[in-house]
């Protein structure tokens with residue numbers, strides 16, 4: 001089933017449609033301070049039409065503040081926010097035409113599911129017959145057709161979450177904002193809802209800004225990820241690029257595990273090319289572990305080799321993780337479990353090697 | 365010891381002491397009284413007919429209803445915006461404003477009523493000021509009329525309205541309003557469709573409470589109203605004093621009670637239909653209906669909640685022009701309300717340092733003369749000592765009995781718990797003149813009229829009600845699994861209670877004790893009936909003074925009573941606030 005999506009802004013400028021991803025949301029040097037606290041500082045960011053953008057960062061990094069600024073619940077201290085090319089500084093939240101899914105769902109406890117879904121349409125002055133039709137359609141889409149008469153308190157967590165999504169989408173807003181929408185759900189339900197959100201995003205083609213502190217969620221869902229730290233953007237990139245080519249040590253450590261070779265005092269052979277102010281980093285799965293007596297690999301000439309002793313081995317389903325002591329420091333090594341593999345025990349001598357091209361230089 | 369253990373195994377048994385006192389002092393007498401009013405065993409409604417047959421009585425009846433309804437409406441009109449603004453204020457300011465509302469709430473009713481006499485009287489603050497300015501040549505009739513009654517009653521009732529409102533409003537998730545705005549609702553629509561419906565439970569409990577208290581109001585209307593502003597309570601009290609026709613008096617009391625019941629159930633039913641109730645877990649709903657003190661406890665818990673959970677637009681930011689104007693209007697409004705609530709107290713305290721023979725504002729010169737007069741006059745000091753003595757006895761008895769009852773109730777099935785709690789609360793929910801007459805009747809048969817014991821027992825039934833409400837609210841937050849854990853470690857029921865439960869509900873117990881003392885220390889209506897003119901408590905002596913000569917000593921007494929709430933606040937702060945971190949440990953936060 002497909003839902004016909006009309007973006008009010010799309011009608012305004014045909015020129016915009018020529019480019020595949022015209023800018024939908026633009027932050028231009030936005031700063032927000034609360035008294036002494038700077039929650040967001042000099043934030044510049046462009047979100048393309050139809051894009052799924054995730055803001056990822058540790059607690060207190062300013063993610064919620066960014067979303068509140070976009071939603072119009074807070075005003076920037078400095079800088080400007082453009083939506084579809086126009087400044088929204090003087091546009092109050094109720095005129096911004098965005099769907100928002102709140103962390104706590106924010107379903108109106110005094111209204112039934114159906115009345116909750118009616119609300120955004122009613123506020124936009126949609127006719128009653130039309131409202132019923134659209135609410136029916138979206139209820140069917142999120143598989144809640146039978147529950148329209150229930151009160152929110154009579155729904156399970158996952159059902160409430162779907163009502164919240166449906167309510168944000170029912171009025172066909174051009175922009176959807178989600179603030180940690182899945183953090184209250186258990187793991188299975190969370191994965192199910194991730195698929196649901198992903199498929200709704202595809203279907204509606206809606207520009208989505210998603211806030212989370214869960215890196216897996218960010219990697220699974222997003223077209224692009226913005227990593228924030230202490231109110232500033234650390235890096236913006238596609239999930240692959242962010243994982244493969246982090247530009248800073250913070251990003252490298254925040255997304256996945258990273259061996260910072262400076263910390264581990266392993267001398268990096270390719271150090272000659274290391275730019276000033278950076279450190280070398282290698283991902284645990286890029287390191288191969290082998291018996292010291294095993295023959296060298298065919299591409300040994302492109303590899304760096306170090307010797308070490310296994311400190312610890314952790315078995316985690318499809319993965320095996322070694323902590324290998326090299327000199328005075330410890331490297332983390334991860335390998336996929338395969339048949340015929342040699343398994344090392346704590347105390348075993350091993351040889352570690354990696355492609356020099358897999359070493360990344362990240363800002364210290 | 366054995367019986368205690370059996371009681372421990374049968375939780376309902378713990379309510380026995382509370383019900384024993386209640387039934388002896390109030391329950392049995394009120395039933396007997398009802399039968400008397402029906403001329404039992406003949407069973408006729410002659411007494412009721414006689415009461416309603418007199419034009420004057422019917423007028424008093426309607427007047428009572430009219431005054432109560434109007435006072436409640438005024439309280440809603442002033443209280444709702446005040447509560448809204450307090451809720452919307454930044455955290456620290458909100459704390460301050462709440463304390464400013466709680467101070468008058470904890471202040472002696474007599475002292476506050478006296479303050480209005482001082483302000484509105486013919487030689488009072490306003491008239492003196494106007495006379496001095498030469499704007500008028502003879503005093504304006506500000507007091508002893510209906511307007512004065514409303515000014516005084518609303519002043520007394522406003523905190524009772526505001527506190528449950530604030531508590532409910534603080535509980536409303538602000539992200540709901542933010543959500544409404546994000547869906548295109550203008551601020552007014554968001555308020556009207558989302559905030560207002562969710563705040564209605566607060567309006568309901570506030571209005572019910574105010575209305576019922578107004579119906580039984582005695583002191584303030586009698587002190588500030590004229591001869592034509594008699595309320596039914598005053599009327600009944602006068603009847604008790606003059607005629608000894610118990611049946612007639614009883615009929616009047618039951619008519620008052622009947623009106624309270626009818627209007628309360630009508631109002632209660634009407635508003636309780638709001639769909640918002642469906643969202644309340646059933647466990648909580650019975651406590652919902654016990655307003656005031658439970659809400660005060662929850663109130664303070666609310667304040668302790670971490671800020672982060674409600675991060676989404678805690679204050680609704682108003683983009684565009686009118687935000688500023690609105691802010692100014694709001695500030696001015698709150699300032700006026702706070703002035704109204706607190707100014708009378710300030711006036712009385714200032715007056716009490718007056719050096720002259722007459723009360724003057726501002727005082728021409730300062731002295732401690734009236735304080736000396738208070739401490740030097742045995743009739744005042746004896747009265748004060750009697751009151752303290754009674755208060756302490758009431759606190760000890762009612763705290764123990766009430767705590768046991770609350771604990772027992774918390775472990776019975778919800779339906780039974782609701783009914784039993786309602787019964788224990790009748791002494792504070794029924795108009796106090798009705799309670800007073802029933803107690804008078806009961807204690808008369810026991811020969812306890814005119815004894816300290818009689819007064820203590822009478823105060824106790826009300827005080828137990830307060831203790832039960834507050835301790836129950838605390839027990840609601842108490843994690844029952846802690847007791848199971850203690851029992852698994854071989855602690856018997858008694859030791860579990862003493863070592864685990866009691867320390868954790870201690871703040872509630874202390875809160876209950878404070879309210880029990882306040883209840884006893886400020887009680888006039890019932891005490892005046894039970895004392896039989898032979899015992900003088902401080903409130904009785906004050907009341908006598910207020911009605912006859914205005915001895916300026918009373919200003920000193922009232923001032924001391926106004927300072928008392930500060931003491932209570934410190935006590936409550938020490939027990940409630942300091943125990944917060946422990947609470948938070950006990951309730952893991954998401």
Ligand SMILES: Nc1ncnc2c1ncn2[C@@H]1O[C@H](COP(=O)(O)OP(=O)(O)OP(=O)(O)O)[C@@H](O)[C@H]1O
Nearest residue numbers: 034037038039058059060061062063064065066213
């Ligand atoms: N109203 C406020 N007043 C003062 N400081 C605030 C306010 N709102 C946010 N802050 C501060 O701004 C910073 C960013 O907060 P924000 O809520 O945006 O973080 P976040 O990235 O959403 O964190 P989390 O993952 O915990 O939700 C924090 O240091 C926070 O304490």
Ligand SMILES: [Mg+2]
Nearest residue numbers: 063064065179
């Ligand atoms: Mg956040």
